[in-house]
Amino acid sequence: MRGTRSIAVRMASPAAAGADGASGAEAGGAMKTQIMQPALLDALQQVARAAPTFSPIPVLSSILLRMSRDRLALSASNSVLTIRAEVPAADRAVRTDSGEADSPDRQRGIVVPARYLLEMVRKLPACLVELELPNEAAALLTVRAGSSLFRLRGLEPDAFPDITPIEAAKWSLTLPNGLLRPMIRGVVFAAAASEMRPLLCGVLCRYDGHSLRFVATDSVRFASRSSHLLCAQGSAPFETVIPAKGLSELARLLQDEQGETVIAADESHIRFQTSLLTLQISLLHGTYPPIEGLVPSRFMxxxxxxxxxxxxxxxxxxxxxxxxxxxxxxxxxxxxxxxxxxxxxxxxxxxxxxxxxxxxxxxxxxxxxxxxxxxxxxxxxxxxxxxxxxxxxxxxxxxxxxxxxxxxxxxxxxxxxxxxx
Amino acid sequence: MRGTRSIAVRMASPAAAGADGASGAEAGGAMKTQIMQPALLDALQQVARAAPTFSPIPVLSSILLRMSRDRLALSASNSVLTIRAEVPAADRAVRTDSGEADSPDRQRGIVVPARYLLEMVRKLPACLVELELPNEAAALLTVRAGSSLFRLRGLEPDAFPDITPIEAAKWSLTLPNGLLRPMIRGVVFAAAASEMRPLLCGVLCRYDGHSLRFVATDSVRFASRSSHLLCAQGSAPFETVIPAKGLSELARLLQDEQGETVIAADESHIRFQTSLLTLQISLLHGTYPPIEGLVPSRFMxxxxxxxxxxxxxxxxxxxxxxxxxxxxxxxxxxxxxxxxxxxxxxxxxxxxxxxxxxxxxxxxxxxxxxxxxxxxxxxxxxxxxxxxxxxxxxxxxxxxxxxxxxxxxxxxxxxxxxxxx
Missing domain, CATH: 3.10.150.10 (DNA Polymerase III, subunit A, domain 2)
Structure with missing residues (x-):
């Protein structure tokens, strides 16, 4: 055993701390955080779904870790979908060794292979796991737990896609997860699987100011679910087409989530945010086929x-x-x-x-x-x-x-x- | 619903019953049996492991059903391994409609695709399932359960491999399953996976009159397990090489089986028999490499x-x-x-x-x-x-x-x- 470690997040090298005036600035110096293994594994499993585990392009099967004073953010991304999970640091004392007050905005990041990180954390005992970025010069992640010491080589996080801020949300809405999840599950299966007609691989999402409607069709089958929102945290009417695969992932992630999801969209992205998870999907562009008058009104x-x-x-x-x-x-x-x-x-x-x-x-x-x-x-x-x-x-x-x-x-x-x- | 059926096994056509003097003779006429769905599904799942579910050669991915007066026997086979499971008919009255006493040796059989039969039984409700061979002329299996009626086309069972009787067992032994299963699990992993040296894909089984020893090696690793048999139902010393894949299947089938296994072998086959399951494996021929003196005796x-x-x-x-x-x-x-x-x-x-x-x-x-x-x-x-x-x-x-x-x-x-x- 390499001794116990009681420091949740610290800046190991005071000299390297540098100026960190800008919000979210990458700070230099070593940085550590501690997370319980089950919480870390849960977050990794959620995020890794966005990263194909065996991709020929290594950076696409990677996970971005960002450490800040009180939490670890993990994210993975493919061309359509980005998933980010935040894990609060274990409830040990948060302090720095640097002697100076640590800025909440200070953070460091690394991009590591999703498969190795996931397998490694899966095999660790259910104890406190210490993640450290020991060296400013080399992209290296150190993982300590029990009697194990892993050192995983990575890449600098600069080029890795992450959740981008939605500056001017065209539309926003807050929905209980117990309502959102069955609405998604109720339509996504009917979206087209083939990319022949790309828009039909999406789900039409229409909000008229009172009710929200999801529609999907592959032109043989058609699915529509509506919900009247009694206490929707208002928004103007809105219509967009969301890739069905992204929504399926959202429904899966909401499986065990109580509470509610905050939805916000701009011209190109839609973002779903729960207490600890953020899922961002690139929107489809084009005119969805008309859906009025499809449902017969007279029956034999x-x-x-x-x-x-x-x-x-x-x-x-x-x-x-x-x-x-x-x-x-x-x-x-x-x-x-x-x-x-x-x-x-x-x-x-x-x-x-x-x-x-x-x-x-x-x-x-x-x-x-x-x-x-x-x-x-x-x-x-x-x-x-x-x-x-x-x-x-x-x-x-x-x-x-x-x-x-x-x-x-x-x-x-x-x-x-x-x-x- | 097509009415309830209380007849476990019957000969529907007295005229077609014919002479059935010989033991195990194929009798003509319709024949029915009733089995509870969970018991039928269990037996099918056990047996189907010997039949590759998706084989390019249809008869290899088939299951042989043989109905006799009080039980159904299912078997499947590949070139090395044959598994047979017997399912007693549900405890309804066993009687015939033919007016004559039904011979216990009378039986009819059919060979049907493993995949369809297995999927079908899996999807049936947990109720009584009636299997019928309605017609002597056509190889057709009828399955009735609840509101379902399936008719599955098959083949005549003549050419299908089944367990053959071991006429003159060279060797026989009875072992508790609680002893046999860990002995198999303890060595099979070390057998060679590649067919380059076929004998090394087998497990050496050696009985010296007092203890039983299993040995496997792929020439990089070596595994040996011995067990002294206090009350072995005697047999002469014996040595043979059993394909490891067949033994792995046996260990899997013994997973939930209490009781004991009767082992019998002749020159070409070894058979393992529990209360309801029979597993027959073709033996490997040749001289296993010498295993004496491999284990070092002095250690640094x-x-x-x-x-x-x-x-x-x-x-x-x-x-x-x-x-x-x-x-x-x-x-x-x-x-x-x-x-x-x-x-x-x-x-x-x-x-x-x-x-x-x-x-x-x-x-x-x-x-x-x-x-x-x-x-x-x-x-x-x-x-x-x-x-x-x-x-x-x-x-x-x-x-x-x-x-x-x-x-x-x-x-x-x-x-x-x-x-x-």
């Missing part, structure tokens, strides 16, 4: 069925549907409904659906079973309402709930075969 | 260190050791020991080792850190004993326990550098 048939059972039945029927995932649905006027898929080589499968409420005519319609499962998976009501307005018109899927703030559309597939005989 | 230094701390230290030091995994160890006569690794691009790491017992001279030696970690991971004693007889002679690693039934050797790496300065 309506069915209500329990959500959980419908999802499981869809998943089972899709298993044998082959690569096309074509699933056939028959709804009879005798309150029966049946799902079917068949492939010549593998076999076939039928599922009886319990239908709890039925209006209208009988229907035989075919659709992509995987896409339907994606939709039903995000419906958090006990029953789902399926509405049909024709075999060539999108199927409307909604929670069977009087307050219809979610609506999904799925374009049917035209098949020559008569699946039900 | 001996160190005892806590196993858990040593393993974690080795894992951390190996992190920055680069692709060669070269780790350096220094043991001083002043009861200090230190691990070190360094790579020019990434950085370096040092670990102090707590040494609880030391005899002999000081040592500086280098070895493959991953290989050392593999060895230390299998040592279940609180302390590990490292013994050195020279920097070019294998390091001996053993549990620091008076009863030394395990012994590991690791060949050191010769390096030009002086790592400790």
């Amino acid at each position: 048939a309506e069915v209500t069925t329990p959500t959980a059972g419908f999802l499981q039945a869809i998943e089972r029927v899709t298993l044998l549907a082959g690569e096309t995932s074509i699933v056939h649905l028959r709804v009879g006027t005798d309150r029966t409904a049946e799902l079917l898929s068949a492939s010549a080589e593998i076999g076939d499968v039928r599922e009886d659906l319990p239908v709890s409420c039925l209006h209208g005519d009988s229907v035989v319609i075919s659709f992509n079973g995987k896409y339907m499962a994606d939709i039903v998976r995000t419906i958090d009501a006990p029953d789902v309402l399926l509405r049909f307005s024709g075999i060539r018109t999108p199927i409307t899927v909604q929670p069977a709930d009087p307050e219809l703030s979610s609506v999904y559309l799925l374009t049917p597939i035209r098949t020559a075969a008569q699946p039900f005989d | 230094a001996e160190v005892t260190t806590p196993t858990a701390g040593f393993l974690q230290a080795i894992e951390r030091v190996t992190l920055l050791a680069g692709e060669t995994s070269i780790v350096h160890l220094r043991v001083g006569t002043d009861r200090t020991a230190e691990l070190l690794s360094a790579s020019a691009e990434i950085g370096d790491v040092r670990e102090d080792l707590p040494v609880s017992c030391l005899h002999g001279d000081s040592v500086v030696i280098s070895f493959n850190g991953k290989y050392m970690a593999d060895i230390v991971r299998t040592i279940d004693a609180p302390d590990v004993l490292l013994r050195f007889s020279g920097i070019r002679t294998p390091i001996t690693v053993q549990p620091a326990d008076p009863e030394l039934s395990s012994v590991y050797l690791l060949t050191p790496i010769r390096t030009a550098a002086q790592p400790f300065d």
